[in-house]
Amino acid sequence: xxxxIEKNRNKSCHQEISEKSGHPVxxxxxxxxxxxxVLFNRLTGMYATVSNYPGTTVEVTxxxxxxxxxxxxxxxxxxxxxxxxxxxxEAVARRLLLEEKPRQVLQVVDAKNLxxxxxxxxxxxxxxxxxxxxxxxxxxxADLGFSFDIELLSELLGIPVTGTIGATNKGVPExxxxxxxxxxxxxxxxxxxxLCAGNCSHACSMAMPMCHTGTAAFKYHPIIEQAIxxxxxxxxxxxxxxxxxxxxxLLFEDAEILxxxxxxxxxxxxxxxxxxxxxxxxxxxxxxxxxTMDRQATVNQLVQQVMQAPATRGKAKLxxxxxxxxxxxSGLPILALVLYFAIYKFVGVFGxxxxxxxxxxKLFGGxxxxxxxxxxxxxxxPLWSNLFVGDYGVITLGITYAFxxxxxxxxxxxxxxxxxxxxxxxxxxxxxxxxxxKTIGLNGRAIIPLILGFxxxxxxxxxxxxxxxxxxxxxxxxxxxxxxxxxxxxGVFLSMVSxxxxxxxxxxxxxxxxxxxxxxxxxxxxxxxxxxxxYMEIPPLRLPRLxxxxxxxxxxxxxxxxxxxxxxxxxxxxxxxxxxxWTGNAIVFSPHHGxxxxxxxxxxxxxxxxxxxxxxxxxxxxxxxxxGGTILLAGFFxxxxxxxxxxxxxxxGLLSPTQVLVAAVTFTLFLPCIAQFMxxxxxxxxxxxxxxxxxxxxxAFGVGFLLRMGLLHFGGNIHFLAH
Amino acid sequence: xxxxITTYQETxxxxxxxxxxxxxxxxxTRIMSHDVxxxxxxxxxxxxxxxxxxxxxxxxxxLFQVGHTQIAVDHSIAATVEVSRTKD
Numbered sequence: 112x113x114x115x116i117e118k119n120r121n122k123s124c125h126q127e128i129s130e131k132s133g134h135p136v137x138x139x140x141x142x143x144x145x146x147x148x149v150l151f152n153r154l155t156g157m158y159a160t161v162s163n164y165p166g167t168t169v170e171v172t173x174x175x176x177x178x179x180x181x182x183x184x185x186x187x188x189x190x191x192x193x194x195x196x197x198x199x200x201e202a203v204a205r206r207l208l209l210e211e212k213p214r215q216v217l218q219v220v221d222a223k224n225l226x227x228x229x230x231x232x233x234x235x236x237x238x239x240x241x242x243x244x245x246x247x248x249x250x251x252x253a254d255l256g257f258s259f260d261i262e263l264l265s266e267l268l269g270i271p272v273t274g275t276i277g278a279t280n281k282g283v284p285e286x287x288x289x290x291x292x293x294x295x296x297x298x299x300x301x302x303x304x305x306l307c308a309g310n311c312s313h314a315c316s317m318a319m320p321m322c323h324t325g326t327a328a329f330k331y332h333p334i335i336e337q338a339i340x341x342x343x344x345x346x347x348x349x350x351x352x353x354x355x356x357x358x359x360x361l362l363f364e365d366a367e368i369l370x371x372x373x374x375x376x377x378x379x380x381x382x383x384x385x386x387x388x389x390x391x392x393x394x395x396x397x398x399x400x401x402x403t404m405d406r407q408a409t410v411n412q413l414v415q416q417v418m419q420a421p422a423t424r425g426k427a428k429l430x431x432x433x434x435x436x437x438x439x440x441s442g443l444p445i446l447a448l449v450l451y452f453a454i455y456k457f458v459g460v461f462g463x464x465x466x467x468x469x470x471x472x473k474l475f476g477g478x479x480x481x482x483x484x485x486x487x488x489x490x491x492x493p494l495w496s497n498l499f500v501g502d503y504g505v506i507t508l509g510i511t512y513a514f515x516x517x518x519x520x521x522x523x524x525x526x527x528x529x530x531x532x533x534x535x536x537x538x539x540x541x542x543x544x545x546x547x548x549k550t551i552g553l554n555g556r557a558i559i560p561l562i563l564g565f566x567x568x569x570x571x572x573x574x575x576x577x578x579x580x581x582x583x584x585x586x587x588x589x590x591x592x593x594x595x596x597x598x599x600x601x602g603v604f605l606s607m608v609s610x611x612x613x614x615x616x617x618x619x620x621x622x623x624x625x626x627x628x629x630x631x632x633x634x635x636x637x638x639x640x641x642x643x644x645x646y647m648e649i650p651p652l653r654l655p656r657l658x659x660x661x662x663x664x665x666x667x668x669x670x671x672x673x674x675x676x677x678x679x680x681x682x683x684x685x686x687x688x689x690x691x692x693w694t695g696n697a698i699v700f701s702p703h704h705g706x707x708x709x710x711x712x713x714x715x716x717x718x719x720x721x722x723x724x725x726x727x728x729x730x731x732x733x734x735x736x737x738x739g740g741t742i743l744l745a746g747f748f749x750x751x752x753x754x755x756x757x758x759x760x761x762x763x764g765l766l767s768p769t770q771v772l773v774a775a776v777t778f779t780l781f782l783p784c785i786a787q788f789m790x791x792x793x794x795x796x797x798x799x800x801x802x803x804x805x806x807x808x809x810x811a812f813g814v815g816f817l818l819r820m821g822l823l824h825f826g827g828n829i830h831f832l833a834h
Numbered sequence: 835x836x837x838x839i840t841t842y843q844e845t846x847x848x849x850x851x852x853x854x855x856x857x858x859x860x861x862x863t864r865i866m867s868h869d870v871x872x873x874x875x876x877x878x879x880x881x882x883x884x885x886x887x888x889x890x891x892x893x894x895x896x897l898f899q900v901g902h903t904q905i906a907v908d909h910s911i912a913a914t915v916e917v918s919r920t921k922d
Contacts, residue, residue: 142878192878197871223902227880255902364870396883399870403877404884433904439894542906546894554908555895644872645895645908648879 134184135294137176138213140204140235142228143190144650145221146247148172149277149659151187154287159187161666169203178291186211194234194356195363195399199576202367208240209351215293216240217286222259222274223252225418229410230403232268233329238356243293244272245286250279251651254428256421264417278656331359331405335398338362338390345382346372362387363399429652436539437649446540453527454565458520463602466519475511483507497700498687502736509683512755513676520602522668524566529663533655537562538647545645551631552586552638553578554645560587564595567671569787571595572794582640588795589634592787593807594627596779603754604775607761611768618818622776626814674786682745702736703729707744714740721777721815722770724760735765739774746778753778769822777815780807847921852896852912854889860917862887862900867914876915879905887917 139154141147152159155174164171172187188207189200196202208216216235220228225246235242246252246259265272271289275282330336342358352360360368361383373380387398394401427433435441484500484507491499500507531537537559545555553561557578564571568591575587596604608619689707691698703711703726715725718739729735737745737756746753757774760766766774791800854860862885865873880900881887890904891897896912898905 193874195874197874197878224880226901227903396864397870397873399874400865400877400883403882407882407884434891437891437897437906538906542895542897544894545906545908549908555906642910644910645906646875646879646911647906649897649904649906 134175134182136211136213137183137185137215137217137290137294138188138208138211139185139217139219140188140191140208140231141219142192142221142231144648145219145224145228146277147190147219148187150219150245150247150275150283151185152659152662153277153280153283154290155185164203164206167199167203169200171203171207176287176290178287178294181294183290183294186213191231193231194238195360195365196367198579208238214241215290216242217245217290218242219245219247219275219277221251222246222249223255223257225259226407226410226414229413230406233406233410234356234359236268236270237353237359239353241293241296242268242270243286243289244268244270245282246272246274247277249274249282250276251427255426258419260417260419264413267413267416278653329406329409331402334390334393335362335402335405338386341386342383345379345386359402362390362402427651433535433539433649433652436536436652437542439543442539442543446543449531449536453531454524457527458523458598459602459605462520462523463606466523467516467602470519471511471515475507475515480507480511494691494698494700497690498684501700502702503683503686503690505680505683505687508686509679513672513679516603516755516758517599517675517679518672520598521566521671522664524598525664525667525671526660528563528566529660529667530655531562532663533653533659535650535652538649541645541647542649549642549645550635551590551628552635552643553583553631554643556643556645556647557583557587560591561595564591564597565601566598566667568592568595568597569674569784569790570667570670572787572790575794578643580640580643582638583643585638585795585799586631586634588791589803589806590627590631592791592803593630593780593810594623596623600754600779603758604779607758607771608775610761611771615768615772618772619775619779622814622818623779626780626810630810678784678786686741686745703738707741710744711738711740714738714743717743717812720812720819721773722819723774724765732765734763735760742774742778743781746781746784753781769819772822773815773819776818777811780811780814845921846918848916848918850913851887851889851898851907851915851917852909854887854898854917854919856889856892858919859886859888860919861885862915863918864916865914866916872911872914876911879903881905881915887915 139147139151151172151174154176159172159174161170161172163169169189171189174185174187176183176185186207188204191201191204193201194205196205218228218232218235220232232242232244244264246261249259252259259274261272261274271293273282273286273289275286277283331339339355339358339362342361343354346354346357357368361372364387369380369383372383391398436445480500487496487499487506497504499505502508540562541555541558543555544558548554548557557575559577560571560574563574571591572588575584575591578584578587604619605616608615686707687700688705689710690700690702690705692701692704692708694701702708708726712726715727715738719725721739723739723742724732724735724737726738726740729738737760742753742756745756757766757771757778761771788800788804791803795803848863849860851860851862862881862883864883865876865881867873867876880903885900888899889896890899896907896909898907898912
């Protein structure tokens with residue numbers, strides 16, 4: 112913390128070296144949507160580590176870069192719009208800039224939006240940070256007809272500036288050369304003609320003759336300049352950021368900085384508050400607006416000199432498509448097509464149908480499992496062989512389900528999602544459905560976690576962080592836990608439900624939709640808080656690059672498998688342990704007689720409520736293998752694991768259509784898997800998670816029971832076949 | 835100073851962003867919000883007094899352009915941005 116106002120900073124070289132890695136640090140900063148991460152990947156290659164910033168939920172990516180002889184640690188900071196943080200991401204980005212003491216800051220900007228990007232550059236320079244500027248996405252600005260005088264911009268800012276196209280690697284080698292040179296230099300603040308107050312060092316004024324002329328100096332309104340001078344006098348000169356930058360942040364009433372000053376001296380804090388109050392009184396608009404306007408005016412002058420606009424205003428390449436997507440009359444039918452092809456056809460039919468059949472029945476069922484069973488049964492007694500193969504075996508159950516059922520479905524979903532994400536479709540969808548989201552207490556932004564929830568609800572629960580108010584995060588978490596089936600579930604359930612005919616599918620989807628809306632509407636009434644506002648940048652549509660889509664898919668799969676595979680194996684092992692029974696003189700493997708059998712019998716009433724086989728049914732018909740209780744228990748480890756149990760019963764023809772439909776609805780609504788439970792606890796706290804869990808279970812079984820009663824009452828194929 | 839403002843008002847009319855018609859342009863004059871975070875976020879997206887704005891779409895949400903950035907907002911936000919449009 113004290114890094115911000117750290118006194119008596121010693122500018123020796125080793126201070127700019129990362130404490131963790133011992134390598135000098137390059138910090139990459141920039142607004143969201145400027146291609147920062149792509150450029151970061153270009154510089155560091157594929158090997159990056161992602162970790163949470165201590166005490167926050169914000170992720171920070173780090174990588175290594177070899178420049179000449181030295182290895183550099185590159186930190187990809189979260190997207191930031193300005194040094195004055197609004198979001199947790201921005202606060203983390205600012206802390207990283209202060210704590211990592213980067214020897215160089217690489218600011219990545221979207222070239223065509225230069226007027227909106229340069230204010231941050233001014234702030235970084237004002238703070239005394241050594242900056243290199245990459246004008247990225249030069250291809251998009253060229254399409255619009257813009258050209259840049261990069262040399263002049265570099266001269267005016269007093270820092271290296273270069274053009275890049277992260278997507279194609281153009282300009283990246285040149286950027287590396289600049290960085291190599293800059294990283295080798297002593298880290299001193301750049302001499303920026305714009306910020307020069309006429310008191311530059313000798314070396315600086317030699318390098319920048321125009322510095323002393325004072326003509327280009329960037330000044331705020333005289334009243335604000337006076338306030339900056341006054342505040343600077345109070346805080347002194349030896350601060351980590353320049354006193355000027357700190358003073359400006361204090362005029363923004365930056366709570367973090369003010370509390371640091373108060374820690375040091377409440378008296379200073381009091382003096383500063385007085386200066387701020389006196390300054391505020393002289394403006395009829397908030398000080399942050401006045402300061403931002405001054406900064407923007409300087410940037411606009413700068414941009415006029417270095418950026419040439421085309422005579423006729425160009426349009427972005429895919430603007431026509433963008434407008435089609437944003438217009439509800441065309442956008443909603445397109446959404447239906449996207450869902451049909453990307454989700455139903457690609458993930459459902461191709462993934463859950465074709466690939467699962469190939470892997471589960473042909474690869475595992477036809478080859479791996481018989482082979483493993485043969486070997487293991489030869490070398491082990493039945494007690495132990497059942498741990499690995501057989502009904503609950505680690506190989507034949509855990510690994511088979513993880514790789515043959517879950518892997519293909521979830522991979523295809525993440526692949527489709529990455530394409531939607533990289534193309535810029537999601538923000539357009541957010542705008543299209545914002546009004547609908549408002550009725551359930553959310554705003555359009557919630558589309559991102561909600562859609563991701565169709566892939567993995569656990570991951571989506573983490574992503575609810577993109578929502579700004581606590582109320583929205585709570586509602587979204589609840590809806591994810593309740594009414595949104597993850598890819599593994601929907602893959603299995605949709606196939607099962609489709610197999611019993613179109614009416615079944617219609618009932619399944621309409622019940623989920625109804626629960627989603629009703630619970631959302633109720634939550635809006637019950638959960639306190641202000642309604643959400645919606646604002647979102649709509650970035651240009653971009654053709655996704657396969658390499659990026661694959662990299663994203665891969666990193667999500669990696670995350671997913673770290674979560675999922677241990678759970679599957681653990682579930683298999685626990686099922687095995689629970690199936691061990693004591694016969695009086697020996698331990699034997701005997702499903703339904705051990706601890707698990709006991710739990711199954713305890714859960715029988717719950718299973719019977721929704722018409723699933725009970726222990727008694729299984730005793731009569733051993734082919735059933737799983738009771739409702741087994742599926743419930745398995746389902747708690749992973750919802751998809753429970754789904755897989757139902758899938759087995761269904762494929763073996765052991766469930767009636769009514770049972771299939773009721774079970775599919777109940778298990779879709781049912782309690783999230785243990786991984787999601789842990790994630791909910793991490794994000795929402797224990798008490799809220801427990802109460803949500805109780806609510807979800809009540810709704811799931813209540814709805815399942817009512818549906819079963821309804822179906823039994825109104826006919827249909829209702830007979831439980833075991834009888 | 836006062837005289838200047840009067841002349842300014844004769845040729846222009848102050849209204850809200852939410853009132854602009856499709857394809858209509860105006861200049862942002864003020865963000866009428868008391869919420870520092872909202873003001874700061876809008877300014878970060880380029881919604882700064884003095885910048886030109888063009889309305890692109892009004893339904894189901896508002897879509898407008900400032901510089902080369904397209905921004906989607908709901909009515910509550912669009913109604914807090916004061917703009918000045920040239921009178922016909």
